[in-house]
Amino acid sequence: MRQQTEQSVITIEQRKKIRVSGVDSVDAFSDSSIALTVEGRKLRITGSQLKIIAFSKESGNFAAMGEIDGIRYGAKGKAVSRLFR
Numbered sequence: 001m002r003q004q005t006e007q008s009v010i011t012i013e014q015r016k017k018i019r020v021s022g023v024d025s026v027d028a029f030s031d032s033s034i035a036l037t038v039e040g041r042k043l044r045i046t047g048s049q050l051k052i053i054a055f056s057k058e059s060g061n062f063a064a065m066g067e068i069d070g071i072r073y074g075a076k077g078k079a080v081s082r083l084f085r
Contacts, residue, residue, distance in 0.1 A: 010073075016065060017064070017065050021059075021061055023060045024038065027042075031051075032050065033050070034050055041074060042073075043072070047070070050065070050066035
């Protein structure tokens with residue numbers, strides 16, 4: 001089982017590729033939305049033509065590609081931060 005880290009890292013490259021560390025699970029995905037649980041909190045990635053290119057439950061590393069419009073990060077569905085307004 002993966003050890004819990006003190007912080008997760010989210011990296012977005014030119015709104016085309018996103019990498020996230022500390023991912024516990026991929027909860028749902030479609031070409032317009034990906035829902036993750038990151039260290040117990042919900043993370044939703046929105047956009048178009050989204051594709052998961054890597055996910056390791058053991059390391060907690062996740063990567064996806066597509067047109068990234070925004071992310072919402074929070075607990076129990078409440079937004080803590082909104083990017084790309």
